[in-house]
Amino acid sequence: MAQEHAAPIHGEDEGTTTGLNHRKMLMWAFLGSDCMFFGSLIATYLVYQGKSLEGPLPIDVFDIPVTSISTFVLLMSSMSMVLAYSALTKNNMKGFRIWMISTAIMGSTFIGFQVYEFSSFATHHVEIDCVNPGELTKYEQHIFDDGCSSGEAHAESHEGLKPQTNLFGTTFYTLTGFHGAHVTLGVVWLLSLLLLSFKKGVITPEKNLDVDLAALYWHFVDVVWIVIFTVVYLFGVFPGF
Amino acid sequence: MRLQKTSKTSFLLAATLLTLLITACYPDHNQSTFDPQGPVASRQLGIFWWIFIGGMIVFVLVEAALIYAMIKFRARSEFDNPAQTHGNNRLEIIWTAIPAILLLIIMVPTIDTLFYMYEAPKLHQPNHTLEVIGHQWWFEFRYPDPNNPEKEIVTANEVYIPVGYPVPINLGSVDVIHSFWVPKLAGKTDMVPGEENYMWFEADVPGEYYGQCAEYCGTSHANMKFKVIAVPENEFNAWLQTQAASAFESSDALVQEGAGVFKSAGCTGCHATKTVVNKGSTGRVGPNLAHVASRRDLAAGMLSNANENGIVNDALLQENLRTWLQDPNEVKPGNLMSSGAQVYTDPDKKLSEEQISQLVHYLSSLK
Amino acid sequence: MSQELSAEEHTGHPTAGQYFRIAVILCVITAVEVGVFYVEFLGHWMIPILFILSASKFTLVAMYYMHLKFDHKLFTYLFVAGFILAALIISFLLLLFGVYS
Amino acid sequence: MSTFPISIPRPVHPTGIWNWVTTIDHKRIGILYGVTAFLMFLSGGVEAILMRVQLAGPELDIVSAAVYNQLFTMHGTTMIFLAVMPLSAAFFNFVIPLQIGARDVAFPRLNAFSYWTFLAGALMLKLSWIGGATDAGWFGYAPLTSVAQNPGTGIDFWIISLQILGVASLAAAFNFIVTIINMRAPGMTMMRLPLFTWMSFITAILLVLAFPVITVALIELTFDRYFMFNFFNVANGGSVVLWQHLFWVFGHPEVYILILPAMGIVSEVIPVFSKKPLFGYKTVVLAGAIIAFMGWMVWSHHMFTVGLGAVANAVFTVTTMLIAVPTGIKVFNWLGTIWGGSIRFTTPMLYSLGFIAMFLIGGISGVMHAVSASDAQQQDTYFIPAHLHYVLFGGAIMAILSGIFYWFPKYSGKMFNERQGKISFWLLMIGQNVTFFPMHFVGLDGMPRRIYTYAGNMGWDFWNGVATGGVLILLIGFLLVMDNIGRHWKNGEPAPPDPWDGRTLEWSIPSPPPEYNFEEIPIVRGLDDWWATKQGDSYKEIPASGGSGENGHNIHLPQPSYWPFVSAAGLFIAAYGVVFNDLLIPWGLAAIGLTIGFVGVYAWSLEPVNDPEEDSTH
């Protein structure tokens, strides 16, 4: 057989040795590589887990119910992404666009949650009633010891959690920040596909590869979050860890 | 049997040859790893010879086969048509197994030695744990104070150890990673800021052992040396006692003036002249100078004050002190004294010749 | 190789309904995770439980949403190589830093 | 396609410099890679010469301590990231498509992008000599790289250019993974791939998995330096040892990234000049894969003295020693190949045989390091540079020289001078042993590495003097090599398509190959298919000397493109913007660079892939 084209056009799979598409293979190799990227960041986070010299610590700032909601949103965005792809392959352009936009919206919602979370951590403020302190975390105990010694009624912390504050801040913001950057890039990608889908003949049931690739990326970002949510948030607040 | 004999002979031959090659031309090999003077270095050299023999066997066999094949199978004509063999499973298995077995054999003594290096030796005498703290670019040494177990005594760049006793060593650093290495006594261990490392060594015979920082640590890494001086136990105890004493105060006028300059020129900001400190207290930026005049070298091995017998020569010492104080950066590029002391950074505060002389007198009195 | 590898892509992809069911499972697992998290008597057992739960979510998404289950094995190899190696390195590092000791 | 927002036409038949700037032909990119990397090698060599001159005798004062420290750091970084890796990449580019019977790589424009990005990173690193280069050693141990220790821009340049080089390497690696899996000619199964292609494939996979680790390490360092994060800040509980782990988790696979392509080259050259197929093809492939896998389990052997404890050291001793086994398999199979063959001692063959002889020495000293108990005496002494130069110079560089001469007729279309080639081989062979062997002696004699000077009473002067003398021989050797290549590339005798009586597909096409490589995509029936063809079971035409190609014009090749260059240029500007982030507007330059980069990538992704005439018919 003679190969007509040295480089196949979008989506064409014939003419490759394995019958698999070049770009799709590239995407999977990239995702494998990105595993090592996040793996290194997670390794750094875990190695430094519990090694911060001062607070605030995960237990002081994490709000599991809130993060659960944003996790839920990201999971749902994965579903709507897969439904968008499914709609496209069935030539349901309207469905495709609806699911695409909802994926992008959920992605943005997730980012919104993260922005909220970051800013609330950065301005994390505790005020402790010196007379009746209640149950205190290590960090709060520290503030209590420092602030209540001279007979005041309240003790408060001044600094929130910034990346510079302690190892937890450093590793937490870097890890989740890079995940957030991945999500942001994904949203931009999804939106450009959505825009392109209004041009004739660019995204069609046959030429679905562009969407397929974006979907793979999107699910990967979701999967990484599944790991982060467990390892960072749930384990982070777990007292014995 | 015969094989053993031949390999033993050839090993001896190779070992002698190698040692000769390395050491033949020069008398001084102050940091040679082939001249171990303590049990740790000996064990390490022993394991080196093991792996060296193994390596030599492989080296000789493979290179010989290569050269033999190159000669034997060189093309004799354009039209040679050698048999197109594709492989041989039995051979493949053999040359997988043999190296693996060889390596497994070497692993046993290796791991044994490894644990020996880390094992805390049984101390014949307590409380001689040496504390070494790395600074850019000099070594701070601490021993427990013989007169008060709550305290430590501090010295720098030169340390005594009792012959025949294992010396446990704790290693730390205040700035970057350094590495503590006295080749004739033991292999190196890094001094890592924020971490505490441990090693031990022992000297079999009295002597002066050269050491040098072995981890790249910035501009003057090459100039970060020290000496370990092994002496009999009673001498060691005497040394500890002299070190524990604070700086000697002379009534000589010139020395007195020098002591004054030492205070007024800001030297005390970085250098202490008292040696006894609280356990674990942070040291000063510069070496302790209480007994600087008793050390065989100045500035971490840069300038030698001693004659061949290790006796400090006063004239030499004074000359060296003068050289150092005139321009430390000339002696040791990048050192933190010339970049940190006002007398060197601020031209208005520059030491006058007279002040230097006074300082030299003062410092050389600090035996 | 070309014969063995020849494509059988786009066969047996799940339907929208199946995708939806998987989403429900994912949500349930997440809910259980958060729930388990508040059950105090589990103590240290919480760690392996949470681990297994999140691993199953991971697998579900990778297999169905990323249709690794239906695509060519090669894609799985490319991805899993990175994933397993990352997991190995993380565990090695944790051991070396004595996090478990 | 004209409806796209950006529709600058693709450059159709550019000439002169544009021809090279916009080219996406893998062969030309290969040549660009090769020439650039060779120049970088020379610059690293000049740095080495300066170091050696400074060390020629005790207490010399030719370069200052500060400059010396920059010299060895830049030398190490240059040789590894700017010389050996891109020289390997040059061969990937030039050879792989030819060996697998393809007309180009899977992503031709990505390929061009890799090259331009590599050039950007290389220039950036080398230009940092102006104003003070990095001086923290090629593995940049924390905390020497912290702002407190190293406030200048040297470290920043080092970080950012390594990041850019990482982008280049990753892009190339993805490209070659896909190319090798997916662009093979019909019948070219994985177990019929030429060995060089196999080793490159394994290397590409290693790259893809190893580079993210150093990317993360460098990101962490960047955040520490720029924003006062705490990753390696001991005062806030950070661990400087973490940097070492992250670096060597990358760093050890990296040394196999350097050597596996070299082993691939040797595995091509040796069978050809022994007139025998590679002995144990399958085992050699398998051994390569095992080396690549085991390479991940040994990184802490660079940290034996850091204080990981006896147990960890024992574990890494065992894993490290065992890696000698698969490497040995390769060595023995090469021996098995020449055994019983008919050896022609051409220049490339000499380099390959030299490779075996020298790499063996380096491998054995590697195993000596692996014995962690005695490595406590060797680590950070000159024994390490001795090992590293035997595997990298005696290994990688010798094999690369072998490849340069082996494929010279193919890429230049000319023949080089054999006599001169042989003379320069012997000069380099002698020179390297004179230079690097004495390093074993001074190392065991207690000379630490990375010292800019040493005292006269240590007994190190003689062998250091000898080593310095060796560099002179090396210098002459390299001048001869350069002369041989340079002169004959222009004026050499025209090369026939198959001057060596080769075994693999690249020798079945004219020298130099036409733009489209294969007039007709070959059909492959077995290992060493071209050799089999020549042996008479002929199912393919042997091309007439000089090659035809008249029919080539109806083969569609991808068009040249501006955008890879533009994107890389954007990255270059952005990188400078990061280092000089307070120039005029904070981060302004970086933003401009990034914008250019994005425009480049965007225009690239919208560019019609195939030739515009075809698309205009839609």
Ligand code: HEA
């Ligand atoms: C191309 C690059 C390359 C290659 C291939 C290797 C190969 C090996 N290296 Fe090397 N290494 C480096 C590049 C490389 N290295 C560099 C650059 C450094 C220094 C980094 C720095 O600090 O700057 C270094 C440092 C280094 C160290 C750290 C030393 C220290 O700092 O204390 C160690 C320790 O174990 C080591 C071991 C090995 C081993 C066991 C191999 C093995 O893979 C070798 C295996 C090969 C053989 C053994 C020969 C053939 C085998 C046979 C014929 C079989 C029979 C043999 C036996 C039974 C012995 N290397």
Ligand code: HEA
């Ligand atoms: C592939 C890798 C590679 C190669 C090829 C080399 C090649 C050489 N290396 Fe290098 N080296 C390293 C990798 C390499 N090195 C590494 C990784 C380190 C560790 C760095 C660190 O500690 O951080 C190191 C360290 C290192 C040191 C130790 C420095 C120290 O610890 O203080 C020394 C010292 O002698 C040295 C010397 C040499 C020499 C003499 C060559 C020679 O082979 C060079 C031969 C080349 C030439 C002689 C060039 C010829 C030039 C021309 C022909 C140009 C003439 C033209 C003009 C002037 C226009 N190297």
Ligand code: CUA
């Ligand atoms: Cu301290 Cu080198």
Ligand SMILES: [Cu+2]
């Ligand atoms: Cu290594």
